[in-house]
Amino acid sequence: MNPTIKVEQVTKSFGKKTVLNDVNVTIPKGQLFGLIGPSGAGKTTLVKIIVGMDKADTGTIHVLNEKMPNLALLQDIGYMAQSDALYVELTGEENLKFFASLYKLKKEEQIRRIAYAANLVNLTPDLKKRVSAYSGGMKRRLSLAIALIQNPKILILDEPTVGIDPELKLSIWNELLRLKNEEEKTIIVTTHVMDEAERCDFVAMVRDGRILTSGSPKELKALFHTDNFDEVFLKAGVKQS
Numbered sequence: 001m002n003p004t005i006k007v008e009q010v011t012k013s014f015g016k017k018t019v020l021n022d023v024n025v026t027i028p029k030g031q032l033f034g035l036i037g038p039s040g041a042g043k044t045t046l047v048k049i050i051v052g053m054d055k056a057d058t059g060t061i062h063v064l065n066e067k068m069p070n071l072a073l074l075q076d077i078g079y080m081a082q083s084d085a086l087y088v089e090l091t092g093e094e095n096l097k098f099f100a101s102l103y104k105l106k107k108e109e110q111i112r113r114i115a116y117a118a119n120l121v122n123l124t125p126d127l128k129k130r131v132s133a134y135s136g137g138m139k140r141r142l143s144l145a146i147a148l149i150q151n152p153k154i155l156i157l158d159e160p161t162v163g164i165d166p167e168l169k170l171s172i173w174n175e176l177l178r179l180k181n182e183e184e185k186t187i188i189v190t191t192h193v194m195d196e197a198e199r200c201d202f203v204a205m206v207r208d209g210r211i212l213t214s215g216s217p218k219e220l221k222a223l224f225h226t227d228n229f230d231e232v233f234l235k236a237g238v239k240q241s
């Protein structure tokens with residue numbers, strides 16, 4: 001079967017700085033894929049290129065067998081950026097309605113999706129408030145709700161749980177696992193946090209624009225002879241340098 005996402009030999013520089021260096025990634029349908037690495041490793045740049053918001057200098061990206069960038073695929077990709085792109089003068093509900101209106105959703109489906117997404121991120125009681133009065137964590141939660149609004153086949157979430165309290169973080173992770181298991185969503189999550197990486201089916205560890213190592217959390221622990229995921233990352237870095 002064709003993979004849902006295929007990144008081949010992608011390179012990207014900003015000025016003289018090489019930010020992605022020969023990156024190759026294959027993500028099958030229904031996989032929860034974790035991109036893990038320190039700040040500045042290139043994770044955001046890679047996901048932006050996959051979504052089609054940025055262009056690779058060389059290499060190719062295919063999503064659902066289409067070459068990216070491709071506007072027609074926006075319906076199929078829910079993207080949560082690291083910085084919130086919200087209309088702060090509007091209420092949470094108005095933001096959700098606006099983003100829902102961009103997609104081909106019937107009226108009742110729109111209403112259902114808004115209720116589902118708001119509930120998932122615990123924002124239902126705050127929907128009538130203006131976003132300018134939201135806390136940082138509430139804005140993150142609203143951004144996550146927006147990424148889910150059109151019920152996309154693919155979710156690309158750039159540090160989705162930063163600034164979110166542990167209880168809600170757990171319920172968001174449980175929902176991501178449910179979406180993967182029951183609805184066969186393909187999900188990419190970027191994170192710095194090792195315990196989040198351990199919940200993924202497959203992890204790629206990125207540093208300085210290169211994938212240091214990749215595999216299932218279990219495989220990586222076995223490969224680096226450790227039970228501790230922080231150590232996997234440290235050992236993978238040492239092996240490369």
Ligand SMILES: Nc1ncnc2c1ncn2[C@@H]1O[C@H](COP(=O)(O)OP(=O)(O)OP(=O)(O)O)[C@@H](O)[C@H]1O
Nearest residue numbers: 014019037038039040041042043044045046082192
């Ligand atoms: N538009 C840009 N112009 C110039 N440099 C950029 C641009 N976008 C990213 N960079 C640089 O590319 C490198 C990788 O950035 P990127 O945001 O992809 O890293 P990251 O792994 O997502 O980090 P973080 O976890 O902090 O978000 C950094 O050195 C960053 O400064």
